[in-house]
Amino acid sequence: MWDYTDKVKEHFLNPRNVGDIADADAVGEVGSLACGDALKLFIKLDDNKERIVDAKFQTFGCGSAIASSSALTEMIKGKTLDEALGVTNQEIADFLGGLPEEKMHCSVMGQEALEVAIAKYRGGPLPVHHDHGHDQEQEGEIVCKCFGLTDGFLKKVIAQNRLHTAEQVTHFTKAGGACGGCIPKIKELIAEVLGEQKQDAPKRPEKLTNLRKMQLIQEVLENEIRPQLWSDGGDLELIDIAGATVQIAFRKACAGCASSGYTAKFVEQKLRDLVSDDIVVEEVQQ
Amino acid sequence: MKEIYLDNNATTKVDEAVFEEMRPYFCELYGNPSSMHFFGGQVQKKVDEARSRVAALLGADPSEIIFTACGTESDNTAIRSAIEVFPNRRHIITTRVEHPAVLTLCRNLTKHGYRVTELNVDGAGRLDLDELRKVVDEDTAIVSIMYANNETGVVFPIEEIGQIVKEKGALFHTDAVQAVGKIPLNMASSTIDMLALSGHKLHAPKGIGALYLRKGVPFRPFMVGGHQEKSRRAGTEATSSVIALGKACELAGQHLDDENTRVKGMRDRLERELMAIIPASRINGGGAERLPNTLSIAFEFVEGEAILLLLSEKGICASSGSACTSGSLEPSHVLRAMGVPFTCAHGSIRFSLSRFTTDEEINAVIKELPPIIQRLREISPFGRELLKKQ
Numbered sequence: 077m078w079d080y081t082d083k084v085k086e087h088f089l090n091p092r093n094v095g096d097i098a099d100a101d102a103v104g105e106v107g108s109l110a111c112g113d114a115l116k117l118f119i120k121l122d123d124n125k126e127r128i129v130d131a132k133f134q135t136f137g138c139g140s141a142i143a144s145s146s147a148l149t150e151m152i153k154g155k156t157l158d159e160a161l162g163v164t165n166q167e168i169a170d171f172l173g174g175l176p177e178e179k180m181h182c183s184v185m186g187q188e189a190l191e192v193a194i195a196k197y198r199g200g201p202l203p204v205h206h207d208h209g210h211d212q213e214q215e216g217e218i219v220c221k222c223f224g225l226t227d228g229f230l231k232k233v234i235a236q237n238r239l240h241t242a243e244q245v246t247h248f249t250k251a252g253g254a255c256g257g258c259i260p261k262i263k264e265l266i267a268e269v270l271g272e273q274k275q276d277a278p279k280r281p282e283k284l285t286n287l288r289k290m291q292l293i294q295e296v297l298e299n300e301i302r303p304q305l306w307s308d309g310g311d312l313e314l315i316d317i318a319g320a321t322v323q324i325a326f327r328k329a330c331a332g333c334a335s336s337g338y339t340a341k342f343v344e345q346k347l348r349d350l351v352s353d354d355i356v357v358e359e360v361q362q
Numbered sequence: 363m364k365e366i367y368l369d370n371n372a373t374t375k376v377d378e379a380v381f382e383e384m385r386p387y388f389c390e391l392y393g394n395p396s397s398m399h400f401f402g403g404q405v406q407k408k409v410d411e412a413r414s415r416v417a418a419l420l421g422a423d424p425s426e427i428i429f430t431a432c433g434t435e436s437d438n439t440a441i442r443s444a445i446e447v448f449p450n451r452r453h454i455i456t457t458r459v460e461h462p463a464v465l466t467l468c469r470n471l472t473k474h475g476y477r478v479t480e481l482n483v484d485g486a487g488r489l490d491l492d493e494l495r496k497v498v499d500e501d502t503a504i505v506s507i508m509y510a511n512n513e514t515g516v517v518f519p520i521e522e523i524g525q526i527v528k529e530k531g532a533l534f535h536t537d538a539v540q541a542v543g544k545i546p547l548n549m550a551s552s553t554i555d556m557l558a559l560s561g562h563k564l565h566a567p568k569g570i571g572a573l574y575l576r577k578g579v580p581f582r583p584f585m586v587g588g589h590q591e592k593s594r595r596a597g598t599e600a601t602s603s604v605i606a607l608g609k610a611c612e613l614a615g616q617h618l619d620d621e622n623t624r625v626k627g628m629r630d631r632l633e634r635e636l637m638a639i640i641p642a643s644r645i646n647g648g649g650a651e652r653l654p655n656t657l658s659i660a661f662e663f664v665e666g667e668a669i670l671l672l673l674s675e676k677g678i679c680a681s682s683g684s685a686c687t688s689g690s691l692e693p694s695h696v697l698r699a700m701g702v703p704f705t706c707a708h709g710s711i712r713f714s715l716s717r718f719t720t721d722e723e724i725n726a727v728i729k730e731l732p733p734i735i736q737r738l739r740e741i742s743p744f745g746r747e748l749l750k751k752q
Contacts, residue, residue: 088671094741109744110704112665112693116743136742138667306473328473 080139081173087143092150095132096264101125104193106349111223111250113137113182115145117189119152120199128152128160133189140172140179147171148186157194163187164236165248184233185271190255219265220251220258227265234269242266260304260342284352290317300350303341305330312343315362318355322347325362363677366723369513369715370563371540371656372681376606377565380560383609384567387602395599396590398634405601412608416572417532419611420557421548423488428594429604433539433560434463436573437506439584440535440594441467444504446582447533451589455532457481457489458699459513463558464506464537465695477501479526486649487516487700494526502532509541509557513696513712515656517545524553533579539563539571543614544621544653555579561603565716566610570603617717625715626654628724632713633657638731642748646710647703655715660697660706663744669711672734678727681712705744 080088097118107114113136120130131149135142147168152160165183169175175183216226233248235237242262246253251263284292298312305311310330315323324343326336333339336359344357372739395409410424417424424526441454441464456468458480468478479497481489489507498505505527510517520536527534533554541547542557543564550555556579561570569593575581575594587596636659637643646658661669667680673680693707702710713727739745 088668091741105743109663109708112704112708114743134741134743134746136663136744137665139671141665142668142741304482309473328475 079176080143083171083173084140084143084175087146088139091142091146093130093132093146094134096134097132099128100132102188102193102197104191104196106188107136109136113141113185115141115185115189117145117148117193119193121157127154127156129154137182137185138179139180140157140173140175141185143163143172144168144182144186145189148190152190157197160190161194161295163190166237177247179246180237181250183249192206201261219261220249222258223250223253225249225251227261230262230265231269234266235272239266241269247297263304292346293317293322294354296347296350297343300339301346304341310339313362315360320352321356323358327362354357366676366678366726367717368713368719368723368727369679369681370716370719371712372516373562373568374565375718376411376567376714377610377613380566380609384602384606387605395601396588408429408605409599409601410651413610415612416559418503418560419542419547419615420573420574421550421552423577425592426549426574428575428591429599429607430571430573431569431600432571433537433563434571435584436558436560436571437461437535437537437638438467439573440533440558440575441471441504441506443556443580443582444533445471447580448503451501451532453477453479453499453501454502455479455481455494455498455502457483457506457507459483459487459511459696460506460508461512461537461539463539464508468506481507483492483516483699484681485701487514487647487696488510488650489518489523490518490566491522491526494523497526498530498532500530502527502530504533504535506535506537509536509538509547510545510653511647511696512540513694514650514658514700515540515653515714516647517541518648518654521553528553530642540653540656543618544655546618549574549576555664561607561610564610566607567603570600570607572607592615607727620717622654625717625719628719628721629655629657629713632724632727633659634698635728636731639728640735641752643735646697646700646706646708656712657715658697658710659713660702660710662705662709663742663748664735664738665742666709666711668738669709669731669734672738673711673727673731676726676730676734677722678730681710681714682710 097120100118100361101121102119103116116134118132119128121130131152133145133149135145151163151171165187168183168186169180216228219225219227219230230245230249230251234245237248239245239248242259245251245262252259294314302311309328312324312330313327313328315325330336330339340357340359344355347355385603391405395406413424413427416427430439452475454468454471454476456464472478481493483489507518507523509520524534533555534553536554539560540563542559555576559572562568562652573620581594583594585596590596590599591717640661642662644660646660670680670682673747697707697710739749
């Protein structure tokens with residue numbers, strides 16, 4: 077059972093601003109039946125076309141999707157369009173006293189609908205989200221094929237919410253929540269964003285004896301790398317360590333895989349991040 | 363607010379008669395059944411009686427019953443035993459709609475070099491037996507196919523499946539957790555080699571299950587240690603729970619007719635009335651033979667968790683095939699395997715009745731659910747379009 081706050085429950089049981097605005101100035105639609113949630117947001121501006129005087133919504137989704145939509149409409153009334161654009165998904169969640177992490181994507185959907193509505197009103201390019209957009213041009217590389225999520229969108233959510241794990245990204249965006257095939261790519265995106273933020277630099281010992289270095293290489297292979305390969309039906313075996321050269325042989329699905337070169341690079345990067353900068357990984361056939 | 367509990371495929375209440383039967387075995391008759399003294403011996407006798415009661419419900423011999431901790435352990439034991447028994451057979455057959463107790467294990471085994479075939483189902487949740495005939499071969503160690511589906515209640519033609527499996531010499535296991543106590547079973551005339559059951563699905567406590575193991579079927583234990591259960595499952599028996607399971611099986615046997623007449627009648631009425639009142643709804647698995655207690659019904663353009671929360675506000679407990687209630691993000695793998703459209707899969711609700719369900723409780727659902735669906739459709743952009751068309 078999901079642990080909802082009283083305020084989430086209140087906004088779900090008695091949602092504010094359900095319906096439509098016949099002469100709305102802006103309408104933003106995100107989501108789809110396939111996704112399991114969708115939001116249609118209507119905005120009415122004052123005579124000067126500056127401030128939002130009314131907002132209504134229609135939502136197909138779970139309890140927190142309905143509550144997030146209700147919260148969003150309450151939060152943006154009285155704001156200018158620019159002020160409204162500044163509302164983040166975290167603020168929507170905060171307004172509700174918090175959402176379970178698994179439900180954070182509901183608050184993201186509210187933020188997206190608002191961006192789409194305002195972009196449509198202003199006539200600029202529509203923001204790129206994911207398959208939540210019915211009529212948007214997709215930009216960027218699709219990372220999660222199940223939910224049609226692009227790398228640009230995922231990086232934005234990772235950065236805004238300071239996400240550190242693939243599981244968190246799934247909770248916030250749904251990416252990786254179905255077949256799970258894109259989880260390695262999501263991890264790469266997290267590493268990229270964290271690198272850009274210069275946060276959480278990999279914790280790597282400064283000085284290593286040869287013995288400790290070899291131990292650490294084995295630990296990283298066992299704890300960080302092999303579990304990822306197993307999830308794709310693959311595996312690797314450590315063949316030898318000579319100085320900074322690590323020889324590995326791929327096994328199971330990785331053996332003979334067309335992208336084993338890419339996987340070897342991934343292994344090398346991981347070992348460089350977590351053990352030492354000078355590591356070179358060699359794939360051997362044994 | 364009195365609760366109306368219609369989630370019996372998730373778990374059941376412990377029958378008070380069952381509880382009374384197990385009660386003395388906590389603080390009074392707490393001996394170890396393996397002990398040589400009289401104090402343990404009296405417990406052993408009661409465990410033997412429980413074994414006979416479980417066997418009677420299955421039409422099996424008591425020696426063919428191994429007590430386990432749960433249905434999942436029984437399933438794991440059966441499948442892992444089969445692949446150890448046949449080290450040269452590397453193929454496992456199951457279905458796309460199995461419970462995770464079987465499906466997760468089989469998928470994990472692919473990482474250890476096993477080939478796993480997951481059979482498809484049609485729109486009504488029925489298996490394609492021709493597909494089974496094509497894929498079962500001399501490399502198949504075990505075929506594991508559930509007796510009845512936990513979400514839709516669809517019952518598979520187990521004996522026909524067993525005949526096909528036997529022709530190739532593979533072992534046949536069935537996860538019968540949802541079927542035991544709801545439909546008549548008779549292992550004496552069956553093709554089943556191993557069958558899993560779980561106590562808490564038939565009014566015994568959680569944490570007790572059993573594995574039926576046909577006499578003569580080769581077996582390797584999952585749990586090793588002491589000599590309990592004739593060395594087929596080590597570990598001191600959870601005696602009070604074992605005794606409870608025995609009593610629960612005895613009572614289930616006595617209530618089988620009631621399950622298939624009165625309980626089924628209530629389920630059918632619930633189904634009929636909801637379908638008549640609520641437009642754009644459909645029965646998942648409606649075209650197949652189903653368990654008498656299970657109704658999986660889909661309401662288009664609304665989402666299952668929202669329905670469950672509003673039902674819960676009315677004291678009604680049900681379950682959902684919705685992604686949002688499961689921690690996963692895709693709707694139920696069972697409904698997706700059946701090809702249930704997304705428009706319906708997200709809004710599927712499962713009602714599962716028991717012998718303790720009353721007509722008044724069914725009446726309450728028939729009264730409370732239609733306005734909930736109407737209300738959520740008024741909030742939903744897709745639902746509003748539907749309502750406009752009506």
